[in-house]
Amino acid sequence: MSVLxxxxxxxxxxxxxxxxxxxVLGGSATYFSYSANFFTDVMVVGVVGQDFPQKHLxxxxxxxxxxxGIEVAxxxxxxxxxxxxxxxxxxxxxxxxxxxxxxxxxxxxADYKRCDTLFLANIDPDLQHFVLxxxxxxxxxxxxxxxxxxxxxxxxxxxxxxxxxxxxxxxxEARQLTQQANIIKAGAIIxxxxxxxxxxxxxxxxxxxxxxxxxxxxxxxxxEAVIDxxxxxxxxxxxxxGYLDRIKKLDNVSLKQAMICGSALASFNVEDFSLDKLKQLxxxxxxxxxxxxxxxxxxxxxxxxx
Amino acid sequence: MSVLxxxxxxxxxxxxxxxxxxxVLGGSATYFSYSANFFTDVMVVGVVGQDFPQKHLxxxxxxxxxxxGIEVAxxxxxxxxxxxxxxxxxxxxxxxxxxxxxxxxxxxxADYKRCDTLFLANIDPDLQHFVLxxxxxxxxxxxxxxxxxxxxxxxxxxxxxxxxxxxxxxxxEARQLTQQANIIKAGAIIxxxxxxxxxxxxxxxxxxxxxxxxxxxxxxxxxEAVIDxxxxxxxxxxxxxGYLDRIKKLDNVSLKQAMICGSALASFNVEDFSLDKLKQLxxxxxxxxxxxxxxxxxxxxxxxxx
Numbered sequence: 001m002s003v004l005x006x007x008x009x010x011x012x013x014x015x016x017x018x019x020x021x022x023x024v025l026g027g028s029a030t031y032f033s034y035s036a037n038f039f040t041d042v043m044v045v046g047v048v049g050q051d052f053p054q055k056h057l058x059x060x061x062x063x064x065x066x067x068x069g070i071e072v073a074x075x076x077x078x079x080x081x082x083x084x085x086x087x088x089x090x091x092x093x094x095x096x097x098x099x100x101x102x103x104x105x106x107x108x109x110a111d112y113k114r115c116d117t118l119f120l121a122n123i124d125p126d127l128q129h130f131v132l133x134x135x136x137x138x139x140x141x142x143x144x145x146x147x148x149x150x151x152x153x154x155x156x157x158x159x160x161x162x163x164x165x166x167x168x169x170x171x172x173e174a175r176q177l178t179q180q181a182n183i184i185k186a187g188a189i190i191x192x193x194x195x196x197x198x199x200x201x202x203x204x205x206x207x208x209x210x211x212x213x214x215x216x217x218x219x220x221x222x223x224e225a226v227i228d229x230x231x232x233x234x235x236x237x238x239x240x241x242g243y244l245d246r247i248k249k250l251d252n253v254s255l256k257q258a259m260i261c262g263s264a265l266a267s268f269n270v271e272d273f274s275l276d277k278l279k280q281l282x283x284x285x286x287x288x289x290x291x292x293x294x295x296x297x298x299x300x301x302x303x304x305x306x
Numbered sequence: 307m308s309v310l311x312x313x314x315x316x317x318x319x320x321x322x323x324x325x326x327x328x329x330v331l332g333g334s335a336t337y338f339s340y341s342a343n344f345f346t347d348v349m350v351v352g353v354v355g356q357d358f359p360q361k362h363l364x365x366x367x368x369x370x371x372x373x374x375g376i377e378v379a380x381x382x383x384x385x386x387x388x389x390x391x392x393x394x395x396x397x398x399x400x401x402x403x404x405x406x407x408x409x410x411x412x413x414x415x416a417d418y419k420r421c422d423t424l425f426l427a428n429i430d431p432d433l434q435h436f437v438l439x440x441x442x443x444x445x446x447x448x449x450x451x452x453x454x455x456x457x458x459x460x461x462x463x464x465x466x467x468x469x470x471x472x473x474x475x476x477x478x479e480a481r482q483l484t485q486q487a488n489i490i491k492a493g494a495i496i497x498x499x500x501x502x503x504x505x506x507x508x509x510x511x512x513x514x515x516x517x518x519x520x521x522x523x524x525x526x527x528x529x530e531a532v533i534d535x536x537x538x539x540x541x542x543x544x545x546x547x548g549y550l551d552r553i554k555k556l557d558n559v560s561l562k563q564a565m566i567c568g569s570a571l572a573s574f575n576v577e578d579f580s581l582d583k584l585k586q587l588x589x590x591x592x593x594x595x596x597x598x599x600x601x602x603x604x605x606x607x608x609x610x611x612x
Contacts, residue, residue: 039612086487181392183510184528204489205511208528217602219523222490222514246612256605261612283612290610296523297603299562304596306345306552306567306589 002041002114003245005032006106006131007121007234008078009046009070014273015083018227024274025056026080028121028144031231033065034278035238035265036119038286039246043112045069045131049077049100059279068109073100088226088270089203106131117245120164121234122146125156132163139248142166142241144233150176161194165250168199168237183208184215197255199240199262201233209259213252218259219296221267221289228273232266235278239265239286264289308347308420309551311338312412312437313427313450313540314384315352315376320579321389324533330580331362332386334427334450337537339371340584341544341571342425344592345552349418351375351437355383355406365585374415379406394532394576395509412437423551426470427540428452431462438469445554448472448547450539456482467500471556474505474543489514490521503561505546505568507539515565519558524565525602527573527595534579538572541584545571570595 007029013022033042043066048057052072060067078101081094106127118135120128120143128143135141141164149157150173157177161167167190169177174186183200187210190198198210204226209216240262247254264286271277313335319328339348349372354363356378366373384407387400412433424441426434426449434449441447447470455463456479463483467473473496475483480492489506493516496504504516510532512525546568553560570592577583 182530182532185530188530202511205508206523206525213601215528215602216605217512217525217528218605219512219525222521222523224488224491224494226488243612253605253607257610260605261610287610287612294606295519296521298606299522299524299559299566300600300604301559304563304567304593306549306593 001116001245001248002043003036003117003119003241004043004045004108004112004115004135004137005029005036005119005121006045006127007032007119007123008101009048009052010078010080011052012230012274013079013081014228014230016088016228017084017086018225019273021273023079025059026231026274027078028234030060031234031269031275032119032121032238032241033060034063034275035235035269036242036245037063037065038265038281038283039239039242039261042066042242043069043115045106045108045112047071047073047100047104049073049075052077069107069112071107075100082230084229088229091230108134116248117142117241119237119241120144121237122149125149125153125160128160129156132160139245140165140250142168142237144168144237145173147173147176158193161190164195166197166199167195168201168240170201170203170233174200187215197250199259201236203229203232207236207259207263209255211252211255216256216259218263218293221263221293222296223267223271226270229270231275232270235269236262236266239263260290260293261286264293307422307551307554308349309342309423309425309547310349310351310414310418310421310441310443311335311342311425311427312351312433313338313425313429314407315354315358316384316386317358318536318580319385319387320534320536322394322534323390323392324531325579327579329385331365332536332580333384334540336366337540337575337581338425338427338544338547339366340369340581341541341575342548342551343369343371343544344571344587344589345545345548345567348372348548349375349421351412351414351418353377353379353406353410355379355381358383375413375418377413381406388536390535394535397536414440422554423448423547425543425547426450427543428455431455431459431466434466435462438466445551446471446556448474448543450474450543451479453479453482464499467496470501472503472505473501474507474546476507476509476539480506493521503556505565507542509535509538513542513565513569515561517558517561522562522565524569524599527569527599528602529573529577532576535576537581538576541575542568542572545569566596566599567592570599
């Protein structure tokens with residue numbers, strides 16, 4: 001079991017109603033890999049600059065993430081500055097400095113090609129195609145995208161959809177991609193375009209899985225305080241993909257469990273800035289939150305008699 | 307088992323992206339009573355004008371709803387004109403004609419006082435107090451409200467909360483009432499103010515139940531086309547309250563099942579204008595949709611092993 005993720009590694013400066021952090025560890029590949037690492041072996045391909053603190057690399061490595069695919073390039077690390085107001089579902093970007101990420105060309109160590117699962121985090125669809133040409137995972141390929149690529153690289157993205165097994169995007173992106181206000185219709189359309197499975201993330205309203213077997217709805221874990229939602233989507237993807245890679249099955253039961261694993265990991269992530277909460281987690285915490293999801297959603301014992 | 311509902315009976319003119327209807331049957335007490343009637347005996351207290359079509363009264367009576375508490379007053383029936391755009395969560399009111407509803411003074415038939423459950427639909431909190439003074443239901447009192455009363459009659463509403471068992475409101479109202487952006491915190495605050503149970507309806511994102519046992523999250527049933535959301539909240543309340551009154555228990559298991567009954571009924575209601583879809587329903591349809599909710603939400607067989 002092993003997952004290869006290709007995505008961004010960033011230094012984030014974040015402001016929320018609950019405080020702010022300057023230049024903390026972030027990026028889609030970072031959140032994804034730390035989350036998936038609770039379930040399976042993870043290999044990362046990404047790029048950082050000369051300014052990237054060694055402690056962050058040490059942290060990932062010590063956790064067991066295979067970081068040999070992280071290139072340290074000349075220049076500065078990708079930086080994102082953003083803030084959230086009281087509606088924590090919407091991030092406002094104040095500044096983006098692509099730096100070394102601007103010319104990112106994934107360099108994939110030869111032995112990474114043995115991976116069972118590939119996760120193409122939110123990067124240029126052309127780069128996602130490039131990686132897919134070089135990697136043929138035995139279990140599945142999943143990918144994410146964003147509004148920028150839906151707007152600028154729509155045809156490349158639509159071609160990509162024919163080659164992947166799972167698309168994981170948020171509700172606004174699903175609506176933008178399909179030009180459909182109704183999210184249930186949007187999920188069905190995306191599946192028609194290629195991926196056997198589609199996951200639509202709805203922030204505080206949970207996530208929906210679309211498959212041949214129908215729809216599965218995972219709620220978000222009820223939290224009285226969301227401190228920082230940055231990385232929640234990638235943390236979700238890490239739990240979802242990581243669990244599926246672990247059990248190497250894509251049947252309906254496993255997919256539903258994976259949705260809850262993703263939701264559980266994402267719920268921990270938003271409880272503190274950067275990866276601060278995830279760093280403290282044990283597998284026991286994850287199992288315990290998974291069990292809480294049962295209490296929150298299961299209702300049928302005994303059955304209905306009307 | 308019997309539920310008494312006090313609320314509005316209206317003639318609605320509605321426009322949605324899927325069509326429009328002029329002067330069709332509506333009102334909180336109407337939707338609630340027809341929905342609850344699938345589960346228990348329902349008595350309605352409300353008022354209509356001389357213009358109210360007899361066929362609507364016949365329809366409710368034929369369905370088994372006790373309509374002796376519907377007063378036919380001099381004047382015209384309460385009318386609402388509204389429309390929905392592609393975001394079906396938000397209704398735009400074009401006109402409201404209170405007519406006979408403006409001076410509504412609930413007249414409660416003597417034998418209605420034997421009811422087990424009382425539902426105070428969205429009316430002036432002072433009127434809700436008035437009804438509560440005259441009725442002492444054996445099982446519970448539930449109530450709804452709206453932005454207008456939260457703004458204009460806040461102190462009357464807060465006093466009411468101390469006297470009821472269940473508050474059922476939507477997410478925007480919960481936020482307005484508690485001045486809390488976080489809906490989980492809002493639910494907890496409302497319970498602190500009195501009601502043992504609080505249900506927060508989130509439209510297409512389902513509904514949350516807050517109780518001493520924690521939170522239960524019911525998703526909305528995934529529909530590719532929502533034709534008309536008018537009355538969905540009252541239809542939900544009808545299923546929720548109707549089921550609880552039927553089984554006469556307020557334990558955690560029953561409350562969760564009631565949440566699904568409410569969600570099932572509401573999901574049918576939005577599939578057509580006015581009560582057109584509800585009219586066609588059988589108990590078998592309701593049980594079948596309830597069972598579909600299981601498939602959409604249950605995930606734990608076997609348990610998680612990580």
